[in-house]
């Protein structure tokens with residue numbers, strides 16, 4: 087149940103990785119670690135929120151059983167999966183299917199993979215889906231991390247975002263969930279039209295009061311093709327001004343630091359020991375398997391992206407055809423730039439030694455021009471061991487990263 091896509095969105099990482107322009111292969115690099123992470127895309131929602139451009143279908147629950155059968159087919163193509171260290175169910179809304187369908191979903195995945203001891207199993211969830219029965223299904227399946235799309239403690243913002251829950255629903259669901267799965271992450275959205283700095287502060291503080299293990303804060307973006315984009319073009323909705331958005335992001339960093347959260351990625355804050363291990367795999371540029379409509383996986387130096395259309399993906403698998411729409415072999419230079427693009431999202435930045443080990447390049451030489459330009463603006467810091475965004479650079483992450491592409 088992802089939020090909007092912008093510099094702050096985890097799903098944006100997956101999409102950007104999928105879209106990366108790759109030339110013919112001259113030399114490829116291998117991941118330093120065995121494959122140990124998998125992403126399952128569950129493309130169903132009750133309604134498509136006006137700002138959302140993710141791969142999903144809304145109001146098509148009639149497709150869920152076909153989806154489960156097709157997912158089993160796609161998973162059957164994995165040769166000999168290693169024991170997984172992380173497993174992530176994203177969407178769409180993975181908790182939208184019925185409790186019985188959810189049970190089957192977990193069974194299908196469990197039948198195909200082996201789980202390493204201590205595996206992190208994350209599920210994105212919508213507050214109103216989480217009946218006691220569904221929470222029991224998650225618990226029984228071994229889910230030990232839930233990312234809950236509460237988005238705001240302001241009913242006006244929730245209504246504008248077209249969310250189906252209201253503020254009064256939040257406390258109860260979070261507390262019921264935490265009793266069984268303590269590792270709960272709350273997704274929050276800022277830069278919502280009409281949302282004041284005071285309202286955002288209230289949202290942050292009420293979220294902190296619920297004592298989640300992790301909080302993600304996403305700035306609302308206006309993606310081409312969304313209902314919000316159309317409404318903006320018609321003058322019916324307007325983005326908040328840059329100054330307010332900046333102040334809201336700064337406030338999140340301030341409030342969450344005071345509350346004891348570590349800011350470890352542009353949009354992600356965790357209590358010590360609760361960083362999302364699965365998303366760290368993406369940001370560290372490691373390999374991962376992914377399946378479902380529109381899913382992109384990165385294995386053995388190749389990126390494969392599935393057909394984005396849900397019905398197209400279903401049809402391919404039902405005909406016994408591969409659901410892969412694009413295959414790209416990553417050229418070393420592009421791969422190196424991607425490691426920079428991803429690594430700069432991490433507050434710790436990119437380790438110069440590790441970058442050299444993985445690419446053969448000295449980062450300071452490879453990206454000398456971009457480093458010089460961004461350092462001159464005060465956006466990047468080069469220490470003896472790392473390249474990382476400065477606090478000022480975090481506000482302009484997209485712009486900084488663009489210098490390296």
Ligand code: SF4
Pocket residue numbers: 087088089090130131133134135138139140142177178179212235
């Ligand atoms: S709940 Fe809304 S924002 Fe989340 S994936 Fe579904 S349509 Fe998109």
